[in-house]
Amino acid sequence: GESVGLHLPTLSVQEGDNSIINCAYSNSASDYFIWYKQESGKGPQFIIDIRSNMDKRQGQRVTVLLNKTVKHLSLQIAATQPGDSAVYFCAELPNTGNQFYFGTGTSLTVIP
Amino acid sequence: KAGVTQTPRYLIKTRGQQVTLSCSPISGHRSVSWYQQTPGQGLQFLFEYFSETQRNKGNFPGRFSGRQFSNSRSEMNVSTLELGDSALYLCASSLSERHTQYFGPGTRLTVL
Numbered sequence: 028g029e030s031v032g033l034h035l036p037t038l039s040v041q042e043g044d045n046s047i048i049n050c051a052y053s054n055s056a057s058d059y060f061i062w063y064k065q066e067s068g069k070g071p072q073f074i075i076d077i078r079s080n081m082d083k084r085q086g087q088r089v090t091v092l093l094n095k096t097v098k099h100l101s102l103q104i105a106a107t108q109p110g111d112s113a114v115y116f117c118a119e120l121p122n123t124g125n126q127f128y129f130g131t132g133t134s135l136t137v138i139p
Numbered sequence: 140k141a142g143v144t145q146t147p148r149y150l151i152k153t154r155g156q157q158v159t160l161s162c163s164p165i166s167g168h169r170s171v172s173w174y175q176q177t178p179g180q181g182l183q184f185l186f187e188y189f190s191e192t193q194r195n196k197g198n199f200p201g202r203f204s205g206r207q208f209s210n211s212r213s214e215m216n217v218s219t220l221e222l223g224d225s226a227l228y229l230c231a232s233s234l235s236e237r238h239t240q241y242f243g244p245g246t247r248l249t250v251l
Contacts, residue, residue: 061239070143070229070242071182116181118240125236126195127172131181 039136046104048133050117055098059120062091062102065132066113074102074115079122104135112137141166143232143243151249157218160246164211164232171213172240173205176227185228188213189236217248225250 040046052060058079063071077084077091077100084091090103100117114132121128144163152158164171172195173185184197188207205215211232217224227247231240 059237063242070145070244071231073239073241076239120237124195125170126184126187127240128184129174129182 036131037134037136039138040107042107042109042137042139044107046102046107046111046135046137048102048104048115048135050100050102050130052098052100052117052119052128054119054121054128055095056122057119058122060091060093060100061118061120061127062089062100063116063118064111064113065116071116107135107137109137109139111135143230143241145228145230145243145246147246148244149247149249151251152220153251154220154222156220157216158220158248159214159216160228160230160248162213162215162230162232162243164213164230165241168232168234168241169211170233170235170238170240171207171211172231172233173213173215174229174231175199176229176245177225182229185215194236220250222250224248 061076062074064074065071075086075089075091077093082093088105092101114134116132117130118127146161170189172187174182176182186205187195191207202218207213227245229245231242233240
């Protein structure tokens with residue numbers, strides 16, 4: 028099966044600093060990736076996505092970078108705020124199917 | 140547009156019982172996927188329905204089943220509950236195959 032892994036299970040950052048959350052994926056044929064944010068007691072919330080024909084995509088305070096050479100995905104959060112504290116998941120969609128594969132998540136804690 | 144809704148939000152059952160969970164997708168979405176989430180685990184894929192047909196199934200025993208109705212609403216059923224079935228069950232809907240999945244708040248199932 029597919030495996031999507033996260034480099035760090037936990038990450039603590041100071042409020043106002045930038046955060047970088049990493050994700051490794053195993054299937055070089057995957058062509059669609061999503062980052063989700065899950066707050067305690069809630070379902071995962073869509074943050075940003077990127078397709079394999081791009082290597083960078085920006086949203087509001089967030090940027091996703093895709094490095095297909097090393098099969099690596101990262102989420103950058105600018106000026107991290109206490110409300111950003113949550114677990115972040117990456118998801119991968121292989122081009123041969125329609126089932127997403129999810130990483131185990133990174134817990135981000137923002138220190139005021 | 141209303142998001143994905145799941146009912147009930149919380150359930151407490153005893154071993155051997157069965158349970159039915161409900162999911163209403165975003166209006167216009169035809170694909171519904173179900174996931175199990177437990178502490179320390181990523182999201183484990185259960186199954187996916189599209190136009191009332193199960194297209195994909197994860198590695199779960201036959202005690203886990205589901206269905207989708209003509210209005211795209213979906214239910215999942217777990218029979219002969221075991222302690223290990225305690226988890227957050229998440230439903231996600233998407234417009235069609237290979238589109239972004241949007242999650243509901245989940246149903247927290249506790250098996251005693």
